[in-house]
Amino acid sequence: MSKRLFFGPDPERSRLRATVTSIEKALHELPSDAAGTKDLQDSFSSLVTQLALGPEPELRQCPNCSYFGMRAASVCGHCWTKLVPPASIEN
Numbered sequence: 369m370s371k372r373l374f375f376g377p378d379p380e381r382s383r384l385r386a387t388v389t390s391i392e393k394a395l396h397e398l399p400s401d402a403a404g405t406k407d408l409q410d411s412f413s414s415l416v417t418q419l420a421l422g423p424e425p426e427l428r429q430c431p432n433c434s435y436f437g438m439r440a441a442s443v444c445g446h447c448w449t450k451l452v453p454p455a456s457i458e459n
Contacts, residue, residue, distance in 0.1 A: 388416055392412070395409050428451075430446065433447040440454055
């Protein structure tokens with residue numbers, strides 16, 4: 369049995385974030401005076417707000433078992449090792 373070394377963000381939400389970014393870029397490239405541009409941008413902004421995706425979660429690797437978990441975690445979700453608080457970690 370292979371050891372699972374990565375437990376990260378939800379792949380579907382990550383794809384949604386990438387799609388949102390791509391559409392935002394395309395919308396900003398539209399001429400601002402084109403018919404319907406403002407309405408389209410407003411509708412898209414409303415959709416993004418409703419999706420409430422937020423930023424991609426920050427991860428870090430457990431120094432004991434090498435599994436990845438949430439950066440803010442105080443305990444590894446795999447081996448239960450107590451983790452140093454994120455503010456104390458050097459970037």
